[in-house]
Amino acid sequence: MTGSAPQQNQQKRDTTAPGGPGRAYTVRDAVIDFARRVGMTSVFANPGSTELPMFRDFPADFRYVLGLQEAVVVGMADGYAQATGNAALVNLHSAAGVGNAMGNLFTAFRNRTPLVVTAGQQARSILPFDPFLAASQATELPKPYVKWSIEPARAQDVPLAIARAYAIAMQEPRGPVFVSIPVDDWDQPAERVPERALAHTTRPExxxxxxxxxxxxxxxxxxxxxxxxxxxxxxxxxxxxxxxxxxxxxxxxxxxxxxxxxxxxxxxxxxxxxxxxxxxxxxxxxxxxxxxxxxxxxxxxxxxxxxxxxxxxxxxxxxxxxxxxxxxxxxxxxxxxxxxxxxxxxRPAPAVERAMPARRAVPPRAMPPAVPGERMSVAYALQTLAEVRDAGTTVVEEAPSSRPVMQAYLPYERPGTFLTMDSGGLGYGMPAAVGVALAKPGERVIALIGDGSSMYSIQAIWSAVQLDLPITFVILNNTRYAALQDFAPVFGFAPTDPVQGTDLPGLDFVTLAAGMGCPGVRVSEAGPLRDTLGRALAGQGPKLVELLVA
Missing domain, CATH: 3.40.50.1220 (TPP-binding domain)
Incomplete structure (x- = not known):
């Protein structure tokens, strides 16, 4: 049976479209073409069955960045987008994958990071039957931590939805957006997204x-x-x-x-x-x-x-x-x-020039003492890192209990050399460091992470190894959730009261890293610290340094 006149015309137009001679121009073609035009050629993803058609005939100029868990996927995309200044493309697996990603999606929202997050949905024809792996309220699941959320009414609307999502993600204040895409949409006929230019910033009144x-x-x-x-x-x-x-x-x-x-x-x-x-x-x-x-x-x-x-x-x-x-x-x-x-x-300079205010009173930052045979202090560790590190090296930090010490002993002088999470949610730092390293080829990145924080997204080490990225993971291991123990007195705990669920014995980060192919070393006292950090900040590929701190 021949198709209707509009269908025949569509097929005729498609034979000369970028899909190639004799092949219909599809939703996949239109989305890939648009993503290429706006520079979203790195796809941060964890695969699932409802996403597979998106990646058939995967273009050679695109890069698939695999994360072993969806929180890692979003964290990597966040670091990449912040370092490049452009929205990153994320692909998650249906409702379960979006659920796994929600912690770092919340962080991306607080970070004002532009992300175009897509997730697979079951085929439209079986959605009325509540099928396996379907997201029954797909657009509601990521709310309120996305700027916009949609499941297009028709397959043909998917490319324009992606284009709109990109524009909204990039418009200040920037942030993540979400598009749910049924699995059978990718092979449907579509038209190319028209060229357009949009301003992403506005001038204040x-x-x-x-x-x-x-x-x-x-x-x-x-x-x-x-x-x-x-x-x-x-x-x-x-x-x-x-x-x-x-x-x-x-x-x-x-x-x-x-x-x-x-x-x-x-x-x-x-x-x-x-x-x-x-x-x-x-x-x-x-x-x-x-x-x-x-x-x-x-x-x-x-x-x-x-x-x-x-x-x-x-x-x-x-x-x-x-x-x-x-x-x-x-x-x-x-x-x-x-x-x-x-x-x-x-504006013209003020008519009367003020005197310079007095500099803040800062205690001399002498090297904190280190006692041979005893665990070093966090201050000693970070002072040493400050002396060894190049000032232009980006540090991605997720060690909340050590942040006040870092602010005293590890100062930052250059824009773009420090990132942490605005949300307070853990699991961002390690994958974000992977994203930053991808965005800055050849530049070493330091991931400064607490022992408790690292266990939320430890799989990021595997991605760093597979991509052979120059990341130095520095784990501050104090065997506890120190931030909670330090915060407990605010809620009436006496200094000697135990805080349930905050001790973390038995973690071996060198062994965990080795299991994912990353070389690591443990430093238990101050003596070898400087040389160990110096070696870990040199050379190629990822490395891990576990610091046992008091």
Missing amino acids: PAMLANIGAALDACARPVFVVGGAVDRAGAADDVVRLAERHRARVFVAPMTGRCSFPEKHPLFAGFLPAMRERIVELLGGHDLVFAIGAPAFIYHVEGHGPHVPPGAALYQLIDDPNTAAWTPEGMAAVGNVRLGVLDLLE
């Missing part, structure tokens, strides 16, 4: 920026609070210039997941904790607080009293209107952080 600029010029003692959106927007150097112009001290906002300001700069004032009263105390003495690329403010424990010091006015420049909406007081300009800072720098 000029009148609002003029008000902020006038307030900066008029105040006596400004202080900046900078966050991860500064690094995401490529605005770090511009923020330094703005701080120098206004002689403003600069704090890093609580729970910031990226580099925000060079930590050896004379104006750098330190890191704000996620506690309201302590933030107000540290910002005291300033009459203007300017939050740049950061919420004002992220809290971790209940607090009371004002959000800013008495007599201080709060201003904000942020890429996220939702964040601006819950900012408790003051004035907020919403839009791309770099464009906003550049507009502020276009």
Whole structure:
């Protein structure tokens, strides 16, 4: 039987389409073509039956990046997208795979990472019968931690859905999006996604920026609070210039997941904790607080009293209107952080130049003592790493209990050289380091991970080995969930009270790494640390160093 006239015309058009002479142009062809055009040629995935047709005739210029568990897949894609600045393409397996990925999908949402997440769905013809492996409410499962979620009504709508998903993921504030694709859609006829150009950033309202600029010029003692959106927007150097112009001290906002300001700069004032009263105390003495690329403010424990010091006015420049909406007081300009800072720098310099504020009082960072035969302190380990590491090496960190020590002994001076999770959820750091290393070919990456954190996505070591990536996994092994034990007094625990479920004896990371093909070494005291780290940061391929710390 011959097809209808529209079908015949479609087949006629398809014979000259990129699918090749004599072959119909399909949904798969259209999606691959669009992904190629926007630079999503690395597919981070864990395979399942409902995804297999997507990868038939896999194009030679694409790369399939296999993760052994879906949390690893999303973590790798997150690190890759943050390092490249472009959305990464993720493929998960139906409902079970999306469920496994949700922890790191939540982190990607908090990180403002652009991801186009696809998941397989059962064939449309059997969906009414609740078949095996079907996602009964596919679009609801990843919510609310995606910006947009869809299962297209027709197979022919899949390419346009992917194109829309990419545009939404890249639009600031960036973030993950989700497309559920029935398994029988890939071979259906489709048309090529038309060429189009979209702006992914918006310039903040000029009148609002003029008000902020006038307030900066008029105040006596400004202080900046900078966050991860500064690094995401490529605005770090511009923020330094703005701080120098206004002689403003600069704090890093609580729970910031990226580099925000060079930590050896004379104006750098330190890191704000996620506690309201302590933030107000540290910002005291300033009459203007300017939050740049950061919420004002992220809290971790209940607090009371004002959000800013008495007599201080709060201003904000942020890429996220939702964040601006819950900012408790003051004035907020919403839009791309770099464009906003550049507009502020276009204003004439203040008529009266302020004196430079006093540098923050920092205790001398002498090498912490190390006692032969005893476990080294985290401070000793990180001070040594700081001395051995090149300043341009990217560190992906997930050692929450050691972060205050890291902030004291392992400073970051260059944009793009530090990543951690904005969410507080574990299992991100090890796979994210794999993604960063893929995005920066030939550059060594350091994954600085706690022993408890590492066990959430330890499979990332296998991916690093298979891809032969220059990653040095540094595991700080204190045999416990130290962050929980340290936090317990906030909830009424006495110093000697046991905290259930926080001891982690018996983990052997060198053996775990060897089982996945990664060479490793354990350091139990300070003596060989420097030489061991030096060797682990040199050469090719992944390596693991397990540090037994006090």
